[in-house]
Amino acid sequence: MKKTIKTLVALGLCGVMNMAHAENFTIGTGSQSGTYYPYGGLLAKLWSENLPDFNMRVEVTAASVENTIKVVQDKQLVGFAMGDVVIQAQNGEKPFPRKLDVAVLTALYPNVVQFVVPADSDIHTLADLKGKKVSLGAPGSGTRVSARSILAALGVDESSMTVQSLNFSATTEALANGQIDAGVFVGSSGLGAITELALTRDIRILNFTDQDMATISKSLPAYQSVTIQPGVYNGVGEFTAPAVWNVLVVNQRMDDKLAYDMTKVIFENSKALNNALSVAKFTTVENMNQLSQVPLHPGSKKYFQEQLQHNE
Template identity: 25%
Template sequence: MRHTMPKTALLLAGSALFAATGAQADRADWPQNFTVGTASQGGTYFVYGSGWANFIADELGLSGGGEVTGGPTQNLALVHSGDMAFGLTTMGPAADAMNGESPLAPGLVMDNVCALFPMYETPFSITALSSSGIESISDIPDGARIGFGPAASTSDTYFPAMLETLGVNFERRNGGWSDLGGQLQDGLLDVIAFAAGIPLPAVSQLEVQTDVNIIPFSDEELATVLEAYPVAEFAIPASTYTTLTEDSQVVSMWNFAMAGCDLPEDFVYEVTKATMENNDRMRSIHRSAETTIPENVVHNTVLPFHPGAARWYAENGYEIDDSLIK
């Protein structure tokens, strides 16, 4: 006896087959695995990037992981060349790479790098001993000895330039933060100027041992720096340090995740969707992901957005100017 399938069942089976085939076709050009360029092991970039890679790999059924690199500047070069699918960077090195001014490849415009999503901010802040009488940037005396953190760090790359723009003349010193904090306390430095996560242990330690001034940017200084550098306005909450009685107005540099612009649009759309729609999961990877939310997409004005990422933002009501989409 011949069995026949009801017409509705045939239609449903056909639809399921079509959907499965469509899904298969959509993923046909997806990479089978991917790597995320992070930075040195143990740092925020490594923890954040490796955790995010594992999350995306699980979510999309792929193989992926974070990889130790030299950090933001090298990540731009690795993503541009296609050696890595994804990477983490800050807006300063990104602007340099887009202008052909990367120290790793002078003259090479890295135009195969596209923005994905905002990560978190790295604030720039200035500290001096209260006994110095330095209470504002304009109080910093000519020839002041300023510690800018480790050589070639984001802090050392951008903070000296910002202070020069604001008319400060100084002697530049480098070193680890705890070492520079000790030098400040011993009178070997006049100021420490850092770009790092807050609270900075070196400053917290100084507060315990002596009186310090945590120096804000004036409104005019803030406007000048915002105009000249790829930074955003930031307020260090008064609760960060015992010295502060009110929020301290400074600037910060945003960190963004990026992708190779030639990655498939559907793939990058799904990566962006998973990241932007699961902030609880992102915060469980690293607490700094509290700001890994679509509202902060406005803080990238440097890298073009990948069309796949831009599509997710557009569908969810976050407008990106056409000039900022690859």
């Protein structure tokens, strides 16, 4: 009996020691009402289950800008970010004070810039936002960066409106209560925050004309035009809007083998990702390098090239 107890204790200590040796990492996501958070949870689970001595937890953040900075500062191993934000970080453009050593693990799915207003609003174009109360997204978020970039590209002066700096949850609440006239959501089509709002309020999403999109694409090459079909949101008709790819941003100094292994786990478990999250259908090997302006990390690039050769 004593021998059995000693054996159990020894095994228990071994388990504790093994856990102690496991490395703990963080993935930066965004608001819990956005797409980054559930997607980050799925990836963290897959990596933790499939990589030896690897534990990852999800961190709620202000999203793209914060995640990019924390990755470079080694406060996060990997983070979700919008492509235009990562390009700005690489180039040392505002809101970043200098060039940052960023790389992309893989592109994930396109984010759509969605300006939401009440259905009976007199706002039909971005120019109509002048004099209105508008939420442009939380400070440190890709939504805010994207909203300001789109406004600037179309010549709409931000100072001409009363700007609110709200996250997705606060923006939907403010729209529902009539506290703001418009709110910007940058995320996948079918974004949860807008979906929930459309179930309780009649809303509309601003449509961008072909001329609008041509102007935006000229000024902001990372953006492309997408058309969202009617019915994606309750009561909302078809609309065209700018879109930019989301990516997993990492530090250039990240270990090559770890980057390779993490990338491999993503694509070897693509079926599980697709079953859990509809936007994961865009996360394919073929789409890995959609943000061509920022290089893939050497580890993920190796996996990418292997898969291309395999499929030839």
